[in-house]
Amino acid sequence: MSDYSQSRIESRIMEAVNTLIVSGEIKNPKLSRFASISDISVSKDNSYATLYVSCLMDNELERSVKALQSAAAFIQGRLASALKTKNTPKLTFLPDTTQREASRINELLESIKK
Numbered sequence: 001m002s003d004y005s006q007s008r009i010e011s012r013i014m015e016a017v018n019t020l021i022v023s024g025e026i027k028n029p030k031l032s033r034f035a036s037i038s039d040i041s042v043s044k045d046n047s048y049a050t051l052y053v054s055c056l057m058d059n060e061l062e063r064s065v066k067a068l069q070s071a072a073a074f075i076q077g078r079l080a081s082a083l084k085t086k087n088t089p090k091l092t093f094l095p096d097t098t099q100r101e102a103s104r105i106n107e108l109l110e111s112i113k114k
Contacts, residue, residue: 009083010040013049016082017075026074031067032060038096042089049089052096061095068093 014037020026021035034056042049053068055061068075072091080088 006042006044009046009085010042010049012083013042013051013079013089014040016079017051020075020078021068025078026068026071028067028071030063031071032057032064034060035064035068038098046085046087046089048092050092050094053093054096054099058100061097065093065095 017037021031021037022033024033032055035053036055037051038054039052040049051068053061053065055064069092072093076088076091079091
């Protein structure tokens, strides 16, 4: 699959899952409305997708990841109708801690300056 097709599928999946989160279609009280998909990685054969979840409320990140993982089958079903591809990837949700780690590195750099 070409890189263009791969990135197009990744963006369509990201958009669809973020829409499900914002619209409240995923009925799980543990899922924060401030959660969103920040990055995605789809395997070359479209059989697996890893979605990275970020959340404005840092304390709700782990709960939101667990809520999305428990709703993975529901989300995959919705993706099947939205993507209209031969295969719908099996979804895995992981926390995106990039912002937290970047802040920690900045703090370390600031402490070195002093």
